[in-house]
Amino acid sequence: MRWLVSPRYDLFFFIGSCLVTWVFLGIYHGLDHYGWAPRVESVLLTYFVFTAIFDHPHIFQTFSRTHADRVEFARHRKSHTWGLAVFVLAGFALAAANLIGHLIVFAAMFGSFHIMRQHWGILRAYKHLNRDRSPLDDWLDFVTFYLGAVALYFHDYTDNPPETVIYGKLTAPFPSLPALFGELALYAFYGVLVLFVLRQVWLFKTGRRINVPKLALMTAALSTHGLIFFFTATPFLVAEALETAYHNVQYQGWVMHYQRRRFTGRAMVKRWFLMALAYGGIVGTIEVIALAEPRLGFLFIPFGMVVIWHYWVDGKIWRMREQPELREAVIPQ
DSSP states (O other), rough: OOSOOOHHIIIIIIIGGGGGHHHHHHHHHHHTTOOOOOOHHHHHHHHHIIIIIHHHHHHHTTHHTTTTOOOHHTTTTTHHHHHHHHHHHHHHHHHHHHHHHHHHHHHHHHHHHHHHHHHHHHHHHHHHTTTTOOOOHHHHHHHHHHHHHHHHHHHBSSOOOEEEEEEEEEOOOOOOOOOHHHHHHHHHHHHHHHHHHHHHHHHHTTOOOHHHHHHHHHHHHHHHHHHIIIIIIOHHHHHHHHHHHHHHHHHHHHHHHHHHHHTTTTHHHHHHHHHHHHHHHHHHHHHHHHHHHHGGGGHHHHHHHHHHHHHHHHHHHTTTTTTTHHHHHHHHO
């Protein structure tokens, strides 16, 4: 089996980091157990740990690809300058129009799709490295992964109340799908999953190689989705932390691998990581203050819009077919 970096590195950052989601679930229930009621202190403290140590540091790491890499910066200069400014200004315009709730809905759903795409991108890399390119396997992998991710995700959006509480008095109008939609999507996923498992059994029985890294990543990604959106019920901010924490560590591992190969050296990787942690601590503090004090809610906007810009720009900066310098840096030859 071939791995992107090494078995130990990949299993820690790309696959085993799904356990961070369980850690956050434990933090939340632990705080709740010691007397901080749901939707109040336990929510805010869980969210602070998540956003300061995990989420915003991974957002900052994006700048090592967009602004520190001269080749990429020249390729998408407008996206990395004026594009970023437009996103931030749009956030203030939407706030002025009293559409923050709708912006939260858009960001949450766009962010979930962004996470699915990251998992799928690494899964495709494992398929390429291990020459797992049978048309049948390509179809089964794609349908099993995306149908599973979507079915488990939208199961959480059935029979919702008109307004979902974000924190305090801040609410957002998330869509509410008929329960039948969620059930049908799940049954379709179960059917495809049976076909997928039977295909792996057939490969094993006929002595063909099974793509272990691909299977491990798919299991980690879909089981995490199931934990968050199917097996647990937590307040919105906690669910965001649970969903994104795995993705954050996975992204850190991917970017550090890129930095080490592209900028040559561990010193640069360490420098970027420390700057990312500092940025996360500052932004996390500001966001928690903005959530706790509604009059300061505008402080949340620029950093939240940088996150949405990150979702959008990530689709441009990791296209290895169009970016030979990136492919050379991150894919083993």
